[in-house]
Amino acid sequence: MGNIAWSLCRELTRNKIFSLIVVFGVGLILLSIALSRLTLGDGAKLILDFGLSMMEIIGVLATLYIGSQILFQEISGRTVYLLFSKPLSRSAFILGKVLGFAIVLAAIIAFQAGMLGLILAFRAPEFLTGFFVLAVVFMYIKLVMLFAIVLFFSVFLSPMVTILATLGVYFIAHATYDIHDLAKLSGDVEFQVASRTLAVIFPNFEGLNIKNAIQFPGILPEDFLLVTLSTSALYLALVLVATVFLFERKTFEN
Numbered sequence: 207m208g209n210i211a212w213s214l215c216r217e218l219t220r221n222k223i224f225s226l227i228v229v230f231g232v233g234l235i236l237l238s239i240a241l242s243r244l245t246l247g248d249g250a251k252l253i254l255d256f257g258l259s260m261m262e263i264i265g266v267l268a269t270l271y272i273g274s275q276i277l278f279q280e281i282s283g284r285t286v287y288l289l290f291s292k293p294l295s296r297s298a299f300i301l302g303k304v305l306g307f308a309i310v311l312a313a314i315i316a317f318q319a320g321m322l323g324l325i326l327a328f329r330a331p332e333f334l335t336g337f338f339v340l341a342v343v344f345m346y347i348k349l350v351m352l353f354a355i356v357l358f359f360s361v362f363l364s365p366m367v368t369i370l371a372t373l374g375v376y377f378i379a380h381a382t383y384d385i386h387d388l389a390k391l392s393g394d395v396e397f398q399v400a401s402r403t404l405a406v407i408f409p410n411f412e413g414l415n416i417k418n419a420i421q422f423p424g425i426l427p428e429d430f431l432l433v434t435l436s437t438s439a440l441y442l443a444l445v446l447v448a449t450v451f452l453f454e455r456k457t458f459e460n
Contacts, residue, residue, distance in 0.1 A: 210302025215310050251421065254333050257322040258341060258417050261315065265349045269311075270372060273356025274365040276303055297450045303357065304446065308350050315346045337420045344414040344434070351409055351442050352376060358449040361456060378404065379411035409441045410434075 279285075319342045326333050355375055359368040382405045389401035413434055419426050 208302070210299055211306035211309065213306070215306045251330075253325060253329055254322075254420065255417060257325070258345065261318050261322070261342075262345050262348070265311070265315065265345070266352065266376065268314075269307075269349050269353045270356060270369050272307060273353050273372070274360055274368040276357065277360045278365050296453050300357065300450050300453055301446065304350070304354060307353050311349055311353075312346060315342060315349075333420055335420065337416065340431075341416050341420055344416055347435075347438050348411055348414045351438060351445070354442055354445040354449065358445055358452070361449060361452045375408060376411065379408045380415070381412070382408055382410060383412050410437065414438065
């Protein structure tokens with residue numbers, strides 16, 4: 207598993223398209239400074255919101271691109287036959303890919319967060335609290351979960367369909383709160399059951415979005431950290447188990 211993770215780390219660091227995505231993300235963070243000078247409101251808050259949003263958007267694009275290609279390239283390039291001719295289990299292969307991506311993503315997120323933090327240190331140092339770090343960590347957790355979902359779909363779908371399916375999960379996972387609130391207001395029993403079902407099937411990505419807590423930390427309940435981390439870890443584990451289960455039964459035709 208360690209060799210698979212290290213191999214993916216080296217591959218990603220040499221990938222020009224991936225590097226371009228990262229550089230583009232850094233450029234957008236710097237763009238927030240220019241935009242803050244044009245706004246009539248709180249320019250510092252705009253830097254914070256825009257910077258974190260761009261970090262997530264670029265992270266989502268990188269996750270979709272890499273995750274949808276990993277298995278496809280291994281199979282189309284026939285390297286998968288060589289890998290599994292060695293004493294390598296398929297579960298170690300999947301977990302190694304996730305670990306390798308998580309390591310590279312952690313380095314990129316830390317670099318971008320450091321840049322954004324440096325900007326905030328000059329423009330709005332009051333935002334550099336533990337909640338800023340927590341918001342970045344939650345963003346990282348969300349992207350790792352998204353990568354696991356991409357990998358799950360890529361076991362049995364083509365790269366393009368995988369991207370579309372994962373985007374669907376991403377948007378629904380952000381809307382589960384709103385859907386549940388709308389169902390309660392409607393009074394429709396079937397709608398309420400459907401909303402609760404969506405909340406069970408899809409991850410709570412909106413719960414990992416705590417940008418507003420940086421400025422207003424009192425909005426978070428006391429057990430928020432424990433509940434969010436435990437449910438995210440459980441969902442990630444379930445997706446990985448499902449991915450390994452399907453991949454163990456996947457056949458590769460010569």
